[in-house]
Amino acid sequence: MKLEGLKKKPLQTTRLTRDEVKSLYVRHGATLVAYARSYGLDHASAEDVVHHLFLKMLGKKTFVLQSPLAYFYRATRNASLNLRRDRQHETDLQVTQSWFVHPSGSLDEVLNLQQALRDLPEEQRETVFLKVWSGLTLLEISEITQTPLNTVASRYRYALEKLRERLGKRLQTKG
Amino acid sequence: MAFYDEDTERYLHEFRPQTIRELEVAPRQRKVSLRQLTAAAAVVVCAGGIFWVTCRELKHSNEAANVQTPKVSLTSQRRHRTTVALTKLALSDNEGFETLLTEESRKSLPNFQEEQSALKILAKD
Numbered sequence: 230m231k232l233e234g235l236k237k238k239p240l241q242t243t244r245l246t247r248d249e250v251k252s253l254y255v256r257h258g259a260t261l262v263a264y265a266r267s268y269g270l271d272h273a274s275a276e277d278v279v280h281h282l283f284l285k286m287l288g289k290k291t292f293v294l295q296s297p298l299a300y301f302y303r304a305t306r307n308a309s310l311n312l313r314r315d316r317q318h319e320t321d322l323q324v325t326q327s328w329f330v331h332p333s334g335s336l337d338e339v340l341n342l343q344q345a346l347r348d349l350p351e352e353q354r355e356t357v358f359l360k361v362w363s364g365l366t367l368l369e370i371s372e373i374t375q376t377p378l379n380t381v382a383s384r385y386r387y388a389l390e391k392l393r394e395r396l397g398k399r400l401q402t403k404g
Numbered sequence: 405m406a407f408y409d410e411d412t413e414r415y416l417h418e419f420r421p422q423t424i425r426e427l428e429v430a431p432r433q434r435k436v437s438l439r440q441l442t443a444a445a446a447v448v449v450c451a452g453g454i455f456w457v458t459c460r461e462l463k464h465s466n467e468a469a470n471v472q473t474p475k476v477s478l479t480s481q482r483r484h485r486t487t488v489a490l491t492k493l494a495l496s497d498n499e500g501f502e503t504l505l506t507e508e509s510r511k512s513l514p515n516f517q518e519e520q521s522a523l524k525i526l527a528k529d
Binding site: 247251254258259260262263272276279280283284287327328329330331332339342357361362389390392393396 | 421428
């Protein structure tokens with residue numbers, strides 16, 4: 230894969246309709262909730278955070294954004310951190326709750342992955358979510374996060390390396 | 405050769421985020437802003453005003469038409485009198501013609517016979 234040949238495109242302004250917002254919710258809502266949970270929120274709170282963001286967006290007639298998905302990721306992150314800060318006094322029970330579902334139904338695998346994701350630096354975690362569960366290409370991630378493509382590629386590569394280290398035994402047993 | 409660790413990627417793809425509840429979008433309620441209300445009130449007032457003025461104008465024009473019609477007919481009668489009928493009257497009935505002239509002069513000229521008439525006062529002077 231050649232990264233040097235890919236030039237950064239200028240950001241485009243997007244005008245979202247209500248249907249487009251709903252479509253974004255259907256496509257990325259669950260991933261955004263998992264992303265919010267990676268900041269330590271329980272499922273209900275994470276859902277509330279994401280719901281609130283989308284409803285806020287629906288409340289406006291038109292909403293012009295450079296990249297709606299990037300906005301949702303950033304807004305989810307900020308709202309989750311704010312909520313987490315407000316609830317610092319509460320006992321953390323999220324370690325045993327799952328954000329993901331694995332076809333085998335193994336809670337161990339899920340919790341292991343969650344912990345590995347939590348341990349990633351913020352930018353790397355965001356890149357993994359955007360790439361793996363939101364289905365964006367590295368170029369798209371580069372565009373919506375306004376980050377050089379090489380940086381995005383490095384973040385993703387380092388993230389996968391760290392995840393492999395953490396999940397190594399499980400990956401080997403799969404192989 | 406793959407640039408990224410495909411095994412790890414494939415493994416990550418096995419996981420799916422937990423499903424979330426549907427977005428509960430409340431049905432859109434039409435919010436009437438104060439500005440819209442004011443605009444609507446202004447339109448109603450203007451329309452009412454225009455209607456009232458139009459009605460008033462129509463009423464006045466009808467009244468004017470009703471008043472003017474007999475005048476026109478009177479004038480035309482007078483004109484008629486002066487041209488044809490008066491000539492005939494003068495030829496056929498001299499006394500009647502004189503009476504008519506007297507009546508007409510009384511109507512159009514100031515009254516000279518009253519005590520306080522301008523002519524009498526001037527004559528005294």
